[in-house]
Amino acid sequence: MDDEPVPNDRLRAAMDAAGLTIEDVSARVEVDPKTVGRWVYADGRRPHRTTRTLVAELLRVEETHLWPAEKRPASSPAVAELVHLYPTRSAVPFALWTDLIRGATEAVDVLVFSGQFLVEQHDLLPVIRAKEAAGVRFRIAVGDHTSSAVVQRAAEEGTTGGLEGRVQMMRRYLQDVAHLPGVEIRTHGTILYNSIYRFDGQALINGHAFGSLAGQNPMLHIRHVPDGTMWEHYMRSFDRVWDLARPEPTER
Structure with a gap:
């Protein structure tokens, strides 16, 4: 189904690259670990804007890379293929x-x-x-x-x-x-x-x-x-x- 939740591979890769666990991110941005776990593995949903900014700054990547806008340009499938460089x-x-x-x-x-x-x-x-x-x-x-x-x-x-x-x-x-x-x-x-x-x-x-x-x-x-x-x-x-x-x- 089109609305079926998918893991956020970009977020997971950025956390791995930064050497941070779900618990680390949870403590730094003051969000329950279960919530962070859902961002990575289950929900596929975008956190509140303030939280997205904090996470992006923590991981030193662009927010739009971790959570692309819902309305994407025609070329977005190719962009979405890149999890991490x-x-x-x-x-x-x-x-x-x-x-x-x-x-x-x-x-x-x-x-x-x-x-x-x-x-x-x-x-x-x-x-x-x-x-x-x-x-x-x-x-x-x-x-x-x-x-x-x-x-x-x-x-x-x-x-x-x-x-x-x-x-x-x-x-x-x-x-x-x-x-x-x-x-x-x-x-x-x-x-x-x-x-x-x-x-x-x-x-x-x-x-x-x-x-x-x-x-x-x-x-x-x-x-x-x-x-x-x-x-x-x-x-x-x-x-x-x-x-x-x-x-x-x-x-x-």
Whole structure:
């Protein structure tokens, strides 16, 4: 239904970026924690104007970003897709990665060269096993460490041999889940313009600048909304690489 409440992903992302919990915001703006929780997860309603101003100042973002006006211009679907912009991948809160990874109930798509941090920092493999058993579909495209694109990228970022090693490590990690029916692992040798991490209707998009490490580049947090364009743009990009990628042989 059109009037069904939806979570305020922008507010949640801004709170995560500021390192503040629901209880923190509640204390700072003098509002009951249950009310703040409803703003984030349930109501989808706009607080009183004075309260909106206090929250926006606390989180250091524009009020209209957290609570867009009800009457929006024709271009608003694309604007509404952007949940948050992080200056670097390293600035994305650990809690957001955890929420997205563990909250997926339908599909997870990952396009990277390595993505080793997903396993070593976010313990991805046990999550894949549990969620695959619950019906979640995984498509993970990692680099081919022998491809010219990976070798060139390593040289450009000043990690000759290092990136290739991380890619090999990730491919080895993924062998532990590659045999599962709901998990597809492929390797690709395309130029990686963006790393893509899609979790159901939300995604983190890590653009890549020449000569910089992946963790140093900005990260877009976007969500799927009706008539939006960014979501379809990046998902088409994923599918194009996926179609070119080669299925990874399993060791089992």
